Amino acid sequence: MLATKTLLLLGLGAPELLFIALVVLLLFGGSKIPELMRGLGKGVKSFKEGMNEVGDVKADIEDEAKKDEK
Structure with a gap:
């Protein structure tokens, strides 16, 4: 609770x-608040996309490291 x-x-x-x-x-x-929230939403979306790209790059680096070990 x-x-x-x-x-x-x-x-x-x-x-x-x-x-x-x-x-x-x-x-x-009152008229500016939807505009502010829209901008905040776009910023959060951009941040999430950037974090996904970092994860993709990290996975690519790990794959290359595994290939080099073999």
Whole structure:
């Protein structure tokens, strides 16, 4: 039941998240928030794609190392 009282995001609870959301709303206004979230989503997608590429490169290096051992 502890998970319902606090979120796993740095131990922030509902009142803290509501305060942060209110500050963001006051700073950027309602019309800019979808644009900010869209940019954040694109950034996260780009980061995930980059991490997948790093994994592919690592696998290629390991395959080459195995070939050299044989």
